Amino acid sequence: MTGFITRRVLGAIPLLLAVATLIFIVLDLAPGDPAAQYFNPNVPPEVYEQLRRNLGLDQPLATRYGKWLGSFLTGDFGYSFAQNRPVANVVLDALPNTLLLAVVAIGAMFVVGVLVGVLQAVRQHGWADRILSVIGLFFYSMPSFWLALMLMLVFSLKAHQWGWPIAFPATGITSFDYEFLSPWGKFTDRLSHLVLPATTLTLVLAAGVARYTRGQMLEVIRQDYIRTARAKGLPERTVVLKHALRNSLIPVVTLVGLYLPLLFSGTVFVETIFSWPGMGRVIFDAISQRDAPVIMATSFVFATLVVIGNLLADVLYAVVDPRIRYD
Amino acid sequence: MTEGTLRAAAPPAVHPREGDSQWAIAARRFRRDRLALGGLALVVILSALAIFAPLAAPYDPIAQHDIVATSLQPPSPAHALGTDLFGRDVLSRIIYGARISLTIGFLAVIISVTLGTLLGAVAGYFGGWADTLVMRFTDTVLAFPRLILLILIVALFHPSVLLIILVLGFTQWPGTARIVRGEVLSLREREFIQAARALGFGRARIILRHIVPNVLGPVIVAATLGIGNTIVLEAGLSFLGLGVQPPMPSWGSMVADGRGNLIGAWWVATFPGLTIVLTVLAFNLVGDGLRDALDPRLRQ
Numbered sequence: 241m242t243g244f245i246t247r248r249v250l251g252a253i254p255l256l257l258a259v260a261t262l263i264f265i266v267l268d269l270a271p272g273d274p275a276a277q278y279f280n281p282n283v284p285p286e287v288y289e290q291l292r293r294n295l296g297l298d299q300p301l302a303t304r305y306g307k308w309l310g311s312f313l314t315g316d317f318g319y320s321f322a323q324n325r326p327v328a329n330v331v332l333d334a335l336p337n338t339l340l341l342a343v344v345a346i347g348a349m350f351v352v353g354v355l356v357g358v359l360q361a362v363r364q365h366g367w368a369d370r371i372l373s374v375i376g377l378f379f380y381s382m383p384s385f386w387l388a389l390m391l392m393l394v395f396s397l398k399a400h401q402w403g404w405p406i407a408f409p410a411t412g413i414t415s416f417d418y419e420f421l422s423p424w425g426k427f428t429d430r431l432s433h434l435v436l437p438a439t440t441l442t443l444v445l446a447a448g449v450a451r452y453t454r455g456q457m458l459e460v461i462r463q464d465y466i467r468t469a470r471a472k473g474l475p476e477r478t479v480v481l482k483h484a485l486r487n488s489l490i491p492v493v494t495l496v497g498l499y500l501p502l503l504f505s506g507t508v509f510v511e512t513i514f515s516w517p518g519m520g521r522v523i524f525d526a527i528s529q530r531d532a533p534v535i536m537a538t539s540f541v542f543a544t545l546v547v548i549g550n551l552l553a554d555v556l557y558a559v560v561d562p563r564i565r566y567d
Numbered sequence: 568m569t570e571g572t573l574r575a576a577a578p579p580a581v582h583p584r585e586g587d588s589q590w591a592i593a594a595r596r597f598r599r600d601r602l603a604l605g606g607l608a609l610v611v612i613l614s615a616l617a618i619f620a621p622l623a624a625p626y627d628p629i630a631q632h633d634i635v636a637t638s639l640q641p642p643s644p645a646h647a648l649g650t651d652l653f654g655r656d657v658l659s660r661i662i663y664g665a666r667i668s669l670t671i672g673f674l675a676v677i678i679s680v681t682l683g684t685l686l687g688a689v690a691g692y693f694g695g696w697a698d699t700l701v702m703r704f705t706d707t708v709l710a711f712p713r714l715i716l717l718i719l720i721v722a723l724f725h726p727s728v729l730l731i732i733l734v735l736g737f738t739q740w741p742g743t744a745r746i747v748r749g750e751v752l753s754l755r756e757r758e759f760i761q762a763a764r765a766l767g768f769g770r771a772r773i774i775l776r777h778i779v780p781n782v783l784g785p786v787i788v789a790a791t792l793g794i795g796n797t798i799v800l801e802a803g804l805s806f807l808g809l810g811v812q813p814p815m816p817s818w819g820s821m822v823a824d825g826r827g828n829l830i831g832a833w834w835v836a837t838f839p840g841l842t843i844v845l846t847v848l849a850f851n852l853v854g855d856g857l858r859d860a861l862d863p864r865l866r867q
Contacts, residue, residue, distance in 0.1 A: 377852065509803065
């Protein structure tokens with residue numbers, strides 16, 4: 241097992257190197273250079289040239305790539321052009337917020353997706369199955385930015401207007417008066433801010449999990465050992481929940497790896513719309529401001545999270561499925 | 568789906584007739600799938616609206632008249648879906664937006680499917696370093712949240728419809744390549760391919776004439792589902808201001824237009840978004856129907 245994990249971790253290293261190289265190439269191919277932001281008609285060309293030299297932009301591509309990779313791998317992500325502070329700080333401020341959102345969304349998406357999928361499989365071709373299929377496909381086809389706006393419109397803005405008992409906050413991660421709240425008040429305040437962004441991500445992704453779980457359940461239910469379980473008189477509940485569900489869930493685990501990139505793409509919209517101070521917003525702002533060091537670091541962190549997620553899914557898969565041999 | 572979908576051996580379900588091709592059987596199965604037919608009808612209607620937009624749209628999608636009088640009017644008999652901040656008719660803009668969305672969807676998917684099929688077939692057929700190279704590159708692209716790669720490229724270069732088609736097309740192929748590679752790996756060892764090799768056919772001929780037609784089923788399904796996916800991504804880029812540029816109407820940027828006054832004028836963001844959902848839903852229903860119709864394992 242240790243050998244398997246080590247091999248997988250080692251296998252991820254060239255992948256991350258390739259990702260870093262890809263980011264570097266895309267940024268290098270882009271027209272304009274980072275020194276252009278200092279351009280000003282009052283600045284003499286010599287000073288501008290000196291600025292380019294200071295940033296190392298006059299050096300050949302290979303030298304720049306080597307230097308950049310060297311400092312990148314030693315954890316030196318450089319300095320943000322737009323925010324005038326170390327990139328590491330920018331990332332460290334934003335990462336926990338995104339991870340909180342992502343973990344809640346992944347948990348909720350699996351709970352909702354698996355429940356709905358199992359219900360559909362048990363009632364295959366029944367009314368519940370059909371209705372849930374159409375609803376699922378509806379959410380599956382929905383752009384997350386639109387769902388986010390609609391949830392905000394109904395459950396925050398209109399809810400306030402209509403005086404509903406529960407109206408969720410539309411933006412931010414805490415309220416203005418957060419510092420003055422009791423510990424319990426702080427907790428519920430954070431929780432209420434989390435509801436709409438997390439629900440958006442959950443609804444869009446849970447539909448896919450439900451589809452997949454349904455398919456897996458239907459395959460498993462057809463197998464002989466399920467017939468045996470029924471034949472020996474076990475209640476249907478035990479057959480479904482203990483015998484069928486456990487084996488159906490094994491491949492569902494691998495969906496984590498598949499859905500992480502989608503989830504992170506979703507965070508760009510959700511964090512922008514709900515003013516959630518996370519990585520998705522940081523990277524979008526950095527791209528609009530052409531803040532190259534931040535773009536490189538944040539996209540690399542995203543890719544690393546995806547790779548780690550895939551690794552965890554693989555290891556988990558090997559752990560839960562005794563048929564997988566990992567030697 | 569691990570086996571080619573075009574072989575004649577599958578136990579036919581719907582009253583097989585003598586000499587029916589697998590495509591004819593699939594077509595008959597598809598015609599009995601009501602949801603898929605509904606999706607197809609919706610796709611046809613949307614395409615017709617897009618093609619005949621000048622006839623179908625009640626107003627000019629770009630013209631701004633007396634803004635003070637026409638700005639942000641709620642849905643009414645004159646403007647079925649209301650007007651936006653600049654007094655433009657939302658329904659007309661949705662109809663014209665269909666042109667952009669569908670065009671980008673179709674063209675980008677043609678690029679991605681062609682690339683994905685060829686690269687997947689080459690990787691699966693030759694194996695060895697060609698396989699390693701293509702698959703490692705696929706892994707690299709798939710390890711990246713695609714939207715971030717897209718906004719990175721589009722923002723750093725200048726956003727234009729052509730660039731968006733190219734970028735969407737060139738980032739979508741890894742999925743198709745994986746499916747095709749898997750199919751080809753199992754086809755490669757089959758007798759008819761060995762026979763083709765024994766007859767001395769060239770590699771290009773074997774791949775293009777004998778392998779590719781046998782993986783077309785899953786590729787068509789992937790393409791149909793890919794169109795929906797591409798339309799969502801294009802809308803997302805336009806929503807962020809990185810897609811189709813104003814004043815050209817695009818569903819994504821129309822939703823963004825409505826974001827500023829969500830409470831006061833909910834219709835500006837709601838209806839274009841609903842159109843995206845219905846369009847993507849239509850393509851997904853057709854794709855699902857095709858998958859069921861083309862899968863020989865489901866014929867009972």
